[in-house]
Amino acid sequence: MLREDQLSLNIPAATKPRVVIVGGGFGGLNLAKKLSNKDFQVVMFDRQNYHGFWPLLYQVATAGLEPDAIAEPLRKIFGSDDYQDFHFRLVKVKGIDPTTKTVHTLIGDMHYDYLVVATGTKSNYFGNDQIKKYSFPLKQIPDALNLRSQLLQSFEQASMTKNPEIRQSLLNIVIVGGGPTGVELAGALAEMRQHVLPTDYPGLDFSQMNIYLVEGLDRVLPPMSAEASVKTKKYLEEMDIIIKLNTLVESYDGNVATLKNGDQIRTQTLIWAAGVSGALIDGMPQESVERGRILVNQYNQVQGVEDVYAIGDIALMKSEEFPKGHPGVAQPAIQQGQLLAKNLDRLVRNEPLEPFKYFDKGSLAIIGRNRAVADLPGNKTIGGFFAWAIWLFVHIAYLVGFRNKLVVVSNWLYRFFTYERGTRLIIRPFVRKGDRVKRKFFDQYDTDA
Ligand SMILES: Cc1cc2nc3c(=O)[nH]c(=O)nc-3n(C[C@H](O)[C@H](O)[C@H](O)COP(=O)(O)OP(=O)(O)OC[C@H]3O[C@@H](n4cnc5c(N)ncnc54)[C@H](O)[C@@H]3O)c2cc1C
CATH class of the missing domain: 3.50.50.60 (FAD/NAD(P)-binding domain)
Known part of the structure; x- marks a missing residue:
């Protein structure tokens, strides 16, 4: 090296x-x-040597897409003769x-x-080093792969433990932050719980899998309109997601999340989508x-x-x-x-500069199949199937790379008809630093050991 x-x-x-x-x-x-x-x-x-399409990162974390479907190498984008005097350095x-x-x-x-x-x-962990150490962020591709491994490892372990308390803590998922990332993650996990996990783990009772969405403000999706928030909350509740509004997470030690009101949730997976x-x-x-x-x-x-x-x-x-x-x-x-x-x-050229004027094309969030919300230009909010269709179209349109568009469309079509999430692979086991129990558990798969 x-x-x-x-x-x-x-x-x-x-x-x-x-x-x-x-x-x-x-x-x-x-x-x-x-x-x-x-x-x-x-x-x-x-x-990093790629351009990442972060709006679809949660799908990598929830085994819906592989990372290469949402990222494009920068050298490939700028590799053509159109970019003669362009130089990329990693x-x-x-x-x-x-x-x-x-x-x-x-x-x-x-x-x-x-x-x-x-x-x-x-x-941004707002200065809380303990939460930074133990929680799962979702900002980059390695974060999504860590989270995917953690979720799948938790289900594997839950299927093997006889201790109901440990099983419950493996099946409790806490998402902190009710913005678009938190909402989309919660929806994707709820769909996995309904359609995929019961077949993969027939011995596990997935009615015990709790998905908590914890938000400090008084509504989910605070950046969007009040109408979009109301619709989204309804969709999330229909999908049995436990929403805790006006609630802050005070601490998390890797086992127990303590909320500001004193309530505690035992969980092995706390996802931090609360701020940047x-x-x-x-x-x-x-x-x-x-x-x-x-x-x-x-x-x-x-x-x-x-x-x-x-x-x-x-x-x-x-x-x-x-x-x-x-x-x-x-x-x-x-x-x-x-x-x-x-x-x-x-x-x-010594010509006058043009000031920036933001053209707001609207905002979108997806909660699940046929469940999405869209704040459209002109203060119009829609939900349901049409918002869902717009979400799919816009995300394909803005995804960089023709191959990526093809891969994502084919994955979504396949999932639409089969409910499958094909990438449920623990390729790179996640072991939290200092977590000796988990390390021991995964050492058994080390073929060099
Ligand atoms: C999980 C997630 C979901 C999102 N969902 C949506 C959505 O649905 N819709 C939407 O419109 N927006 C969404 N966003 C927000 C959107 O992705 C950002 O607003 C957008 O990426 C901002 O673009 P940017 O160019 O400022 O930064 P980025 O796209 O984040 O690019 C920053 C680049 O800088 C590089 N970099 C940073 N520091 C350094 C350094 N010191 N040296 C070298 N390189 C460096 C990084 O590697 C990165 O490639 C989401 C973001 C996340 C994380």
């Missing part, structure tokens, strides 16, 4: 203005696509020095003419950061530094319409990336 000091970024000298983009998510990807046919050298740094960016216009990565530094920070968010904060990099002036996001003006320029831009979830662009910034969803990131490409081009 090479050491970091044996590697270098190895990027050709720029003959055109160099734009360094940190992050190949929704914002970075759309910026780079639009920028690469203009007169720039484009350098993209990402700590590195984590540590920080920036705006005074020397330098980006610091783990394997070297790079000068930029323009820098765009598009690093998205990370899970910006994935900041070092070197941003303090006055440019507010509530974990980078303050930008209407052109996505970072306040207080020259030639530095931020787009997507990490950017906080306040306006009269959005005093707390835009919602942390894919559309603002996509639209800001696309507009910034045009604006950088205008900038080098």
Whole structure:
């Protein structure tokens, strides 16, 4: 294995203005696509070599899709001749020095003419280290694989224990956070409980499997309309999901979740979908950061530094319409990336820049088959089959890569007719650090042991 000091970024000298983009998510990807046919050298740094389609991540966690169906290699996306002076490097960016216009990565530094920070968010545990240590986040593909393994391992163990208390704690799943991720996960788990698990584990009584959805506010899906929340709650209750509103989880030690009101739930699986904060990099002036996001003006320029831009979830662009910034969803990131490409081009041509105006295409959430909600433009909310059909269509339309679209559509069709979730494989067992009992349990499958 090479050491970091044996590697270098190895990027050709720029003959055109160099734009360094940190992050190949929704914002970075759309910026780079639009920028690469203009007169720039484009350098993209990402700590993972793929663009992830996070709206379908919960389906990887619940054995509905394999990870390669929701991710596309960045080198493949930018591999064609259309992207001549585009350079991708798989590195984590540590920080920036705006005074020397330098980006610091783990394997070297790079000068930029323009820098765009598009690093998205990370899970926010609100300072609770114990919850961070024992809970399951759902932000990246490894998180989804860990969770999938944990769920399947729990069912395997539940089928083998004679101790009813242990069995119950393996069958209790607690999801913290009633936003779209929490709701979609809860719905998918409820469908597994109804259609898949009883056949896989005939000896287990799945009426004992409890799915808790814990939300601190007074309604589920707080970012969506009140009508969408009411419909969603009804769907969740029809699917026997236990909803706890106005409820905070105070602690979780890997065995017991203690709620603020003193109630306790014994569970081996607590899923943290309760909050995110910006994935900041070092070197941003303090006055440019507010509530974990980078303050930008209407052109996505970072306040207080020259030639530095931020787009997507990490950017906080306040306006009269959005005093707390835009919602942390894919559309603002996509639209800001696309507009910034045009604006950088205008900038080098000394043309006036166009301010960002968010075009709200609506919001969607799926709870289960024929059960979804959609807040449509024009303040209209719909639910049921039509919302479900729109959800399916929109997610296929925005998924990157033709192969991925085919794989996802065929998986969904297969599941629609058979109720099957084909990827119930524990490929990489999840063993919590320091969890010796579980380690011992899975050691028996180690063929080298
Ligand atoms: C589980 C889940 C479900 C979601 N569901 C929906 C949904 O249904 N609809 C919707 O509209 N939105 C949804 N979102 C939100 C949506 O995915 C985000 O709003 C969107 O991804 C923001 O785009 P972005 O470009 O700002 O960041 P991202 O898409 O997160 O991309 C950030 C990129 O930066 C890279 N990066 C971060 N830090 C560094 C570093 N230091 N060095 C190098 N690279 C770095 C990351 O690897 C990543 O590739 C969901 C998000 C999650 C996590």
